[in-house]
Amino acid sequence: MQLTVLASGSGGNSSLLRIGEGGILVDAGLGPRLMRDRWAHLNLGHRALEHVLVTHGHLDHSRSAGALARRQNATLHCAPSMTTHRALARAPRYAELRAGSEQVLECREGTVRVRSALLPHDCDPTLGFRLECAGRRVVILTDLGKPDAAVARHLADPHVLLLEFNYDEDMLREGPYPDVLKRRVAGDRGHLSNLQAQKQLALLAGPSLHTLVLGHISQKNNTPDLAIKAAESELARLNRSDVRVLVAQQDQALDGIQV
Numbered sequence: 001m002q003l004t005v006l007a008s009g010s011g012g013n014s015s016l017l018r019i020g021e022g023g024i025l026v027d028a029g030l031g032p033r034l035m036r037d038r039w040a041h042l043n044l045g046h047r048a049l050e051h052v053l054v055t056h057g058h059l060d061h062s063r064s065a066g067a068l069a070r071r072q073n074a075t076l077h078c079a080p081s082m083t084t085h086r087a088l089a090r091a092p093r094y095a096e097l098r099a100g101s102e103q104v105l106e107c108r109e110g111t112v113r114v115r116s117a118l119l120p121h122d123c124d125p126t127l128g129f130r131l132e133c134a135g136r137r138v139v140i141l142t143d144l145g146k147p148d149a150a151v152a153r154h155l156a157d158p159h160v161l162l163l164e165f166n167y168d169e170d171m172l173r174e175g176p177y178p179d180v181l182k183r184r185v186a187g188d189r190g191h192l193s194n195l196q197a198q199k200q201l202a203l204l205a206g207p208s209l210h211t212l213v214l215g216h217i218s219q220k221n222n223t224p225d226l227a228i229k230a231a232e233s234e235l236a237r238l239n240r241s242d243v244r245v246l247v248a249q250q251d252q253a254l255d256g257i258q259v
Contacts, residue, residue, distance in 0.1 A: 001110075001133045002256040003160055006030070006038040008142075008215040008248035013061050015140055015162060016042065017131055018256065020109030024051045025074075026129060026140050028065040035064045038253050047072050050107050053097065053114065054078040056126035056143065057085050066090035077103070077114075079125045099125055100154070110134060117154040120145040122189040130155040136259040138162070139204065142216045145189040147196050152203035160259050161204055162213040162248065165230065166191035167221035175221050191216065194230035201234050205243065211257055215248040 006014040012030035016023050023044065028035055049072035054065050062085060069076040069091040076091035083094050097103065099118035104111060115130040121143045128141040128151060139158035144151070172182055172193075184190050192200060201212070212235070214227045224247045235243050248254055 001136050001138070001259040003138050003162075003213075003259055004042065004256045005162060005213060005215065005248040005254045007034070007250055007253065008162075009217060009219065009250035010060055011250050012063065013142065013216065014038070017112070017133075017138060017259075018042075018044075019107050019112065019133060022048050022050045022108045024053065024105065024107070024112060024131065025049055025068070026053045026131075027055055027061040028052060028068045029058075029060040029063050032064050032067055035068055041253065047074075049074045051105050051112075052076045052091070053129060054082065054088065055128070055140070056121065056123045057082055057087070058123050058143070059087060061143070062087040069093075077105075079127065081125070097127060099127060115154060117151045119143060119151060120148065120189050122184065122187075128155055130158065133259075137208065138259055141200070141204075142166075144192050144200065145187060147192070147199040147203065149203055152200065155204070157206035157208050158204065159208045160211045160213070160257055161201075161209060162215045163197055163201060163204070164192045164216040165194050165197040165214045165222065165227035166216050167193050167218045168223070168226050169193050169195065171223075171226075172218075172221040177220070185218075185221070191218075194222065194227055197227075198230055198234040201231065202238060205235065205238050205240050209240065209243055211244045211246065213246045213248050213254070213257070217247065219250070
C-alpha cells in the first residue's frame with residue numbers, strides 16, 4: 001500500500017492510496033486539467049481508480065470528484081447530505097460515509113477498511129479518515145478547527161499520518177487577510193495552527209507511526225520551515241525523532257510513501 005499526496009493547500013487537495021494497480025482517491029480538489037496532469041504521472045491504467053472519498057463540500061476538496069469518478073467509473077463515497085452537491089453530481093454510483101462508522105471497500109487487490117470521524121469545521125459534515133489494508137494504516141486529517149481527542153481515539157495508531165499544519169499564529173495576525181477571515185481561520189471550526197497541530201500530533205503519534213506529512217500549509221500565513229520546526233519539536237518532545245517528516249505541496253505531487 002502506497003500513499004501519494006497529489007496536492008495539498010487552499011488551491012486544492014487530493015491524495016491517492018495505491019493498492020496494487022488500483023487505488024482509492026481521498027478528495028479531488030484540483031480543477032479537471034490539473035487532476036488529469038497529476039494523475040497522468042502515476043502511470044496508472046485507465047479506470048484504475050476504484051473509489052473516491054470526499055471529506056467535505058468545500059471546493060478545494062471536492063471540485064473534480066464527480067467528474068473524475070465518472071471518467072474512472074469509480075464509486076463516490078460521501079456523507080449522505082452531499083449527494084446533491086454540484087461537484088459530485090456526475091458520479092456513476094454513490095455510497096454513504098457516516099461519521100463514527102467503519103466501511104469496507106472492496107478493491108481488486110485488497111480490502112480496505114475506512115473509519116470516518118466527524119471534524120469541527122465550518123462545512124458540515126467534514127470527515128477525517130483512517131484507511132487500513134493488510135494491517136497497515138493511513139490517517140488523513142485536515143480542516144480540523146481545534147485539537148480533538150475523540151477524533152484521535154477513533155483514528156488511532158497510523159503508520160502514515162497526513163496532518164494539517166495550516167497557519168502560524170503571528171503570521172495570521174499580521175498578515176493580509178481581512179479580520180473576518182482571520183477569525184474564521186483561527187476559530188474552533190476553522191483550521192489548525194502549528195501549535196494546535198502539535199497537540200493533535202501528540203494524540204496521534206502512536207508506536208506505529210513512521211512518516212508524518214505536513215499538509216494544507218497556508219501560502220500566506222505559514223511557511224514550510226515553520227511547520228517543520230513545529231512538527232520536529234513536538235516529535236522530539238515525544239521521543240519520536242525517528243519519525244520522518246515530509247511537506248505536502250500545492251504545485252506538485254510528493255513521491256509515493258510506502259505505508
